[in-house]
Every structure is written in C-alpha cells, then in structure tokens.
Amino acid sequence: MKTIAVSGKGGTGKTTLAALIIHWIKENRTQSILAVDADSNVNLNDLLGVPIKDTVGAIREEMRKSVNNIPGGMTKQQFLEYKIQSSLVESPDFDLIAMGRPEGPGCYCYANNLLREILQALGENYEFVVIDNEAGMEHLSRRTTQTIDYLLIVSDPSPRGVHAAGRISNILEELDTRVKKKYLILNRVQNQPSEAVSCAIEEAGLTLLEAIPEDPALLTMDRNGNPVSSASEEFPAYRAVSHFMDKLKL
Numbered sequence: 001m002k003t004i005a006v007s008g009k010g011g012t013g014k015t016t017l018a019a020l021i022i023h024w025i026k027e028n029r030t031q032s033i034l035a036v037d038a039d040s041n042v043n044l045n046d047l048l049g050v051p052i053k054d055t056v057g058a059i060r061e062e063m064r065k066s067v068n069n070i071p072g073g074m075t076k077q078q079f080l081e082y083k084i085q086s087s088l089v090e091s092p093d094f095d096l097i098a099m100g101r102p103e104g105p106g107c108y109c110y111a112n113n114l115l116r117e118i119l120q121a122l123g124e125n126y127e128f129v130v131i132d133n134e135a136g137m138e139h140l141s142r143r144t145t146q147t148i149d150y151l152l153i154v155s156d157p158s159p160r161g162v163h164a165a166g167r168i169s170n171i172l173e174e175l176d177t178r179v180k181k182k183y184l185i186l187n188r189v190q191n192q193p194s195e196a197v198s199c200a201i202e203e204a205g206l207t208l209l210e211a212i213p214e215d216p217a218l219l220t221m222d223r224n225g226n227p228v229s230s231a232s233e234e235f236p237a238y239r240a241v242s243h244f245m246d247k248l249k250l
C-alpha cells in the first residue's frame with residue numbers, strides 16, 4: 001500500500017489535486033485505489049463524479065446516540081465494520097470513503113479507536129490510498145494510523161503562502177513522524193515562481209516537487225460541474241500532475 005496525503009491551506013487546490021492524482025493513477029496503473037475525503041466539508045466525491053452515501057462522522061454519531069441499539073447478535077465492532085463497509089462508495093475505478101464531521105468536544109474514544117482500526121484495515125485492501133485533507137493537519141494524525149508515504153503540501157505561489165505551508169510542515173513534524181517523504185507543490189502558477197518565492201521555499205526548508213500552472217480548463221470544468229475524468233493531457237495542470245507522479249516513481 002502507498003499512501004499519498006494532500007494538505008495545505010483552504011482554497012489552494014487540495015481537492016482538485018487529489019482528484020487529478022486519482023485520475024492519473026487510474027489512467028496509468030492497474031492498481032486499486034481508495035480515495036479518502038478527510039475534509040469535513042465533503043466534496044472530493046463531486047470532482048470524482050460519484051455520490052456519497054454516508055460519512056464516518058455520521059456513523060460515529062449514530063453509534064453514540066444508539067449505544068444500546070446495536071442489532072441483536074452483533075458486537076459494536078461488527079456493527080461499525082458493517083456500517084463502514086456499507087458507506088464505502090464503490091466505483092469501477094476507485095472506492096471512496098468520506099470522514100465527514102470530526103468528533104465533537106466530548107471524546108468518544110472507544111468508537112474512535114475502533115474506527116481507526118477499521119479504517120487502517122480497510123486501507124490495506126488497496127494498493128493506493130489518496131487522502132484529501134482538511135486545512136488543519138492535527139486530525140490527520142488523530143484520524144488515521146497509517147504511515148503516509150508522500151505528504152504533498154499545496155500552496156499558492158506567494159511567499160506568505162509558502163510560509164504557511166512551512167508551518168503546516170512543522171506542525172506535522174511535531175505531531176508525528178509517520179510521514180516518509182514531504183514535498184511542496186505550488187499551484188496556480190503564472191509564468192515562473194518569483195525569486196521571493198524561491199527564497200521562501202528555502203527558508204521554510206521545503207522541497208519543491210512541482211509548479212502547477214493556472215489552468216483555465218480546470219476552472220471551466222469546475223464551473224460546469226464536470227468530474228476530473230474529463231481531464232486529459234491537453235490540460236496543462238494535468239500534464240504537471242503526470243510529470244510529478246512520474247518523478248515519484250510509484
């Protein structure tokens with residue numbers, strides 16, 4: 001199993017890139033893919049062109065409310081497993097699971113721990129796991145136990161954006177060390193990244209994997225509500241995704 005997690009500030013293009021990565025894997029590899037929407041504002045499924053059934057958060061909530069209401073003969077674990085399995089969106093090209101709302105202030109640790117175990121076991125059935133993250137990084141470690149092979153931090157091409165990416169990278173390092181490789185991706189680049197941006201990247205100690213161009217075709221796709229499966233090598237942004245995915249030699 002190879003896990004790729006996409007993170008970064010809101011609006012930098014995380015969901016778009018996660019969807020394009022999934023599209024690339026589907027087009028270039030014959031391996032199985034699990035797409036994980038870890039943003040509570042669930043929308044990866046829209047870009048992938050599939051409907052969502054249920055979220056892990058909703059399942060946890062239901063479990064919390066009906067602890068004594070588990071169908072006869074089932075343990076809590078079996079019940080959760082069953083619910084997660086039936087919330088999985090299965091498509092010919094990938095499966096998708098949506099995390100939904102994060103847990104509230106009252107810790108429901110028992111279910112959370114069970115969920116983590118179940119999700120971990122689920123991920124192991126796939127050759128690729130691609131995670132679209134929420135802007136904050138903390139719950140990435142709370143909600144998953146998987147090792148992340150590639151963490152891609154997305155930023156706009158501005159020094160401020162790159163500094164924010166550097167902070168995300170540092171927070172993650174403090175929180176946890178399960179990330180094997182970490183790269184910066186600049187998105188919506190017009191012309192070349194500026195000198196100031198190159199300096200900021202160096203200051204932040206980040207490694208630039210790719211500069212993805214501003215792509216009007218993506219905007220049109222978004223505006224028309226079309227899924228990323230309509231993206232082709234004619235899309236400059238998709239060509240850039242192909243370029244870095246080749247470089248990663250997955």
Ligand SMILES: Nc1ncnc2c1ncn2[C@@H]1O[C@H](COP(=O)(O)OP(=O)(O)O)[C@@H](O)[C@H]1O
Nearest residue numbers: 010011012013014015016188213214215222237
């Ligand atoms: N390279 C790009 N060129 C043009 N538009 C882009 C590009 N990347 C993302 N966008 C657009 O930016 C907006 C935000 O992208 P999104 O993937 O939803 O960001 P995030 O998930 O980080 O909040 C969307 O309208 C998307 O179509």
Ligand SMILES: [Mg+2]
Nearest residue numbers: 014015016039
């Ligand atoms: Mg998003």
